[in-house]
Amino acid sequence: MRGHEPGSLFLKNVRYFDPSEGVSGFGNVLIRQGRVESLGDIRPSGAIPELDGDGGLLCPGFVDLHAHFREPGYEYKETIETGSKAAVAGGFTTVCVMANTDPVNDNSEVTRAIRERALDVGLARVYPIGAVTRGLGGEQLTEMGRLSEAGCIAFSDDGKPVSTSRILRRALEYSRLFDRPVIDHCEDPELSGRGVMNEGSVSADLGLAGIPNASEEVCVARDLSVLEISGGRLHVAHLSTAGGIRMVREAKRRNLSVTAETCPHYFSLTDEAVRCHGTHAKMNPPLRREMDRLAVIEGLKDGTIDVIATDHAPHAPHEKEQEFDRAPFGIIGLETAFPLSLALVREGHLTLAELIYRLSFRPAALFNLPHGSLVPGGLADFVLLDLSEEWEAGRSGYYSKSRNSPFTGMRLTGRVLRTIVDGRVVFSGEGETRG
Amino acid sequence: MINRLISQGTHAFGPHLLSVSDLSREVLTGILDTAESFLEIGHQSVKKVPVLRGKTLVNLFYESSTRTRSSFEIAAKRLSADVINISTSQSSVTKGESLIDTVQTIEALGADGVVIRHPSSGAPAFVSTRVGCHVINGGDGCHQHPTQALLDLFTIRKKKGRIEGLTIAIIGDILHSRVARSNITTLSRMGARVRLVAPPTLLPRGIEDWPAEIFHRLEEGIEGCDVVMALRLQLERAAGGFIPSVAEYARLYGLNAALIERRAPGALVMHPGPVNRGVEISGGEEFTASSAILSQVEFGVSVRMAVLYLLMGGGSEEVVAGGMTPDKGGKE
Numbered sequence: 001m002r003g004h005e006p007g008s009l010f011l012k013n014v015r016y017f018d019p020s021e022g023v024s025g026f027g028n029v030l031i032r033q034g035r036v037e038s039l040g041d042i043r044p045s046g047a048i049p050e051l052d053g054d055g056g057l058l059c060p061g062f063v064d065l066h067a068h069f070r071e072p073g074y075e076y077k078e079t080i081e082t083g084s085k086a087a088v089a090g091g092f093t094t095v096c097v098m099a100n101t102d103p104v105n106d107n108s109e110v111t112r113a114i115r116e117r118a119l120d121v122g123l124a125r126v127y128p129i130g131a132v133t134r135g136l137g138g139e140q141l142t143e144m145g146r147l148s149e150a151g152c153i154a155f156s157d158d159g160k161p162v163s164t165s166r167i168l169r170r171a172l173e174y175s176r177l178f179d180r181p182v183i184d185h186c187e188d189p190e191l192s193g194r195g196v197m198n199e200g201s202v203s204a205d206l207g208l209a210g211i212p213n214a215s216e217e218v219c220v221a222r223d224l225s226v227l228e229i230s231g232g233r234l235h236v237a238h239l240s241t242a243g244g245i246r247m248v249r250e251a252k253r254r255n256l257s258v259t260a261e262t263c264p265h266y267f268s269l270t271d272e273a274v275r276c277h278g279t280h281a282k283m284n285p286p287l288r289r290e291m292d293r294l295a296v297i298e299g300l301k302d303g304t305i306d307v308i309a310t311d312h313a314p315h316a317p318h319e320k321e322q323e324f325d326r327a328p329f330g331i332i333g334l335e336t337a338f339p340l341s342l343a344l345v346r347e348g349h350l351t352l353a354e355l356i357y358r359l360s361f362r363p364a365a366l367f368n369l370p371h372g373s374l375v376p377g378g379l380a381d382f383v384l385l386d387l388s389e390e391w392e393a394g395r396s397g398y399y400s401k402s403r404n405s406p407f408t409g410m411r412l413t414g415r416v417l418r419t420i421v422d423g424r425v426v427f428s429g430e431g432e433t434r435g
Numbered sequence: 436m437i438n439r440l441i442s443q444g445t446h447a448f449g450p451h452l453l454s455v456s457d458l459s460r461e462v463l464t465g466i467l468d469t470a471e472s473f474l475e476i477g478h479q480s481v482k483k484v485p486v487l488r489g490k491t492l493v494n495l496f497y498e499s500s501t502r503t504r505s506s507f508e509i510a511a512k513r514l515s516a517d518v519i520n521i522s523t524s525q526s527s528v529t530k531g532e533s534l535i536d537t538v539q540t541i542e543a544l545g546a547d548g549v550v551i552r553h554p555s556s557g558a559p560a561f562v563s564t565r566v567g568c569h570v571i572n573g574g575d576g577c578h579q580h581p582t583q584a585l586l587d588l589f590t591i592r593k594k595k596g597r598i599e600g601l602t603i604a605i606i607g608d609i610l611h612s613r614v615a616r617s618n619i620t621t622l623s624r625m626g627a628r629v630r631l632v633a634p635p636t637l638l639p640r641g642i643e644d645w646p647a648e649i650f651h652r653l654e655e656g657i658e659g660c661d662v663v664m665a666l667r668l669q670l671e672r673a674a675g676g677f678i679p680s681v682a683e684y685a686r687l688y689g690l691n692a693a694l695i696e697r698r699a700p701g702a703l704v705m706h707p708g709p710v711n712r713g714v715e716i717s718g719g720e721e722f723t724a725s726s727a728i729l730s731q732v733e734f735g736v737s738v739r740m741a742v743l744y745l746l747m748g749g750g751s752e753e754v755v756a757g758g759m760t761p762d763k764g765g766k767e
Contacts, residue, residue, distance in 0.1 A: 199640050199641065200640065200641040201641035201642070201643070201644055202641070203639070203641065204639035204640065204641040204642050204645075205616075206556055206557060206578060207556035207557075207575070207576050207577035207578030207579070207613060207616055208556050208557070208576075208577070208578075209577075210639075210640065210641075212640070278557070278561065318533065321533075321535060322533065322534065322535075323534060323553065323555030323557065323558045323561060324555060324556065324557045324558075324561070325555045325556065325576070326555060
């Protein structure tokens with residue numbers, strides 16, 4: 001493709017599909033300088049390189065509002081480079097990365113360093129999320145103005161909840177200045193105690209300390225009450241409980257500006273998975289009971305849960321290969337999110353349009369990002385999908401530097417064929433080296 | 436009996452003993468019967484049989500323990516195995532070595548079996564997936580303590596003549612108790628009716644499916660019971676907010692002779708030890724002496740001999756051929 005204008009591509013023989021704009025059809029897509037010029041029954045124009053989509057489904061690239069790329073500070077778990085590779089392999093063209101790095105992303109230097117590194121890597125678009133409080137210490141607000149100017153698109157102390165209702169109130173109020181959401185990891189640390197998995201019959205059996213549903217619910221209730229007096233935009237991270245979902249649903253009915261995400265593991269697995277997958281099924285919030293899993297699906301169906309995010313949380317093998325209560329919380333998710341989510345379509349819970357919307361346009365809109373659509377004049381970030389191909393998760397490794405997934409070895413249906421960012425092919429299926 | 440047990444296949448018991456949940460009623464009975472034959476050895480002047488000669492057992496204890504560790508050590512020595520004790524204070528664990536690295540090192544040194552006691556629930560099972568030697572759970576976190584449950588079964592059968600049909604109350608900190616978790620399974624599998632007696636703060640959530648009846652008040656819980664088993668209360672539970680004070684716990688859940696006489700006359704009183712005197716059990720020496728507590732310790736050795744023998748005692752064909760049963764074993 002040398003010698004051509006960068007970011008230009010003639011994609012032919014694709015079924016293009018953008019539920020947010022109601023666009024669908026079969027044909028070709030002309031991309032010039034990273035933007036869609038035209039689509040439909042169009043002809044190639046001279047010197048632009050061509051790519052045959054073989055009838056695959058071309059959708060807006062996926063947007064992940066919740067991932068941990070671990071750089072700076074924990075490069076042995078993941079780097080911006082390996083995280084970006086995992087992202088595009090999973091069809092994610094945009095990833096928002098959490099602030100719990102070392103140093104914490106609580107100042108503009110770190111924000112700029114992350115953005116520059118991501119630009120050098122040149123795969124997915126990486127947007128930093130700034131910390132709510134300095135050093136995630138829960139006491140003093142970060143300089144949200146400078147962080148916003150440097151490129152932070154939201155604020156979160158993820159890994160822990162916003163420490164107190166007073167800090168949360170000020171954060172929500174102050175963030176209104178910049179129209180940025182505050183993302184909360186909803187958990188009452190007092191109720192979680194030393195819990196390491198969901199509290200219920202499985203934890204009782206295994207003799208592991210439990211994290212009750214109330215731990216999430218108490219914090220969701222606090223956040224919603226605070227939101228009523230603060231204004232601002234609250235985004236609830238990784239909802240996992242029936243009670244939390246019920247409260248968000250009710251708050252939305254009252255037109256509170258709350259949005260919510262869940263992750264594929266919360267609608268794919270229950271706490272029973274801890275029995276066979278051990279620490280690879282350990283994350284926070286924990287996998288819950290079947291009734292919660294069904295409530296998560298119901299929340300996605302009726303829109304209470306706006307988006308599917310991954311909470312991609314890489315950890316090195318020596319950290320996960322430990323006693324259950326000593327291993328860190330978290331699993332990787334970027335490379336399996338799409339097929340796991342597609343199961344919701346196959347099982348009749350969501351339409352394909354609803355699923356693609358919750359993976360692309362909707363998350364982009366929540367964080368004011370100019371992504372998630374496939375229209376003339378729009379940015380050329382796409383994913384080309386095969387909805388029926390079966391494959392085994394992790395069989396040829398992962399692009400992520402870590403491999404802490406409970407889905408390894410599972411047969412999944414639905415595969416990412418190509419990922420395009422800014423009109424450039426950044427992932428083209430097999431043949432690349434995986435970690 | 437051993438022959439039958441072994442001939443059912445080692446998959447019925449072994450290669451590891453991690454939890455009692457996989458042990459069928461037949462296997463449990465087989466282990467008790469094997470222990471019975473080993474009990475006689477403890478009464479001989481030379482308390483040794485050569486069935487584990489040349490084998491090495493490592494006691495790897497990440498928590499302090501006197502009776503379980505000594506019991507395994509004595510059991511292994513009576514079977515003529517070599518025994519090495521490693522406890523965390525004197526090992527490379529204090530230098531930050533991971534559990535897996537430690538166990539793999541022990542295996543590389545030639546251990547045939549390792550008994551692990553560990554504060555993390557699931558640690559022995561996790562280890563068993565990474566090593567080739569036999570792994571025996573010597574108590575893991577709040578999860579399982581299989582040999583304690585086996586010796587409790589043995590004690591009850593010895594003292595009461597049967598297990599089937601008995602009503603057995605387990606009293607105390609069920610939430611944190613590996614002894615309770617193992618005992619509930621084995622006792623109910625052998626046909627006993629199990630009651631759990633504890634304040635709501637010391638009961639786990641999610642136990643509706645457990646084969647046990649729940650009581651909160653001691654007098655009601657032990658009413659008419661054949662066996663009353665008190666659990667050890669970790670004295671720091673008060674600081675953790677599970678109980679207001681040890682004194683109040685002792686008042687509401689402590690056993691004494693008069694109470695037993697009134698509510699469960701003739702009941703066998705058991706305790707896994709060590710007893711906090713005046714907390715779980717109060718009263719004079721005589722009451723403790725009339726209990727089964729010391730028998731539990733004595734029988735623990737025979738039960739652990741049975742476990743070690745069945746797991747590590749060589750080829751099953753040899754046993755099936757009748758060439759080597761413990762009571763026929765030679766004396767050294």
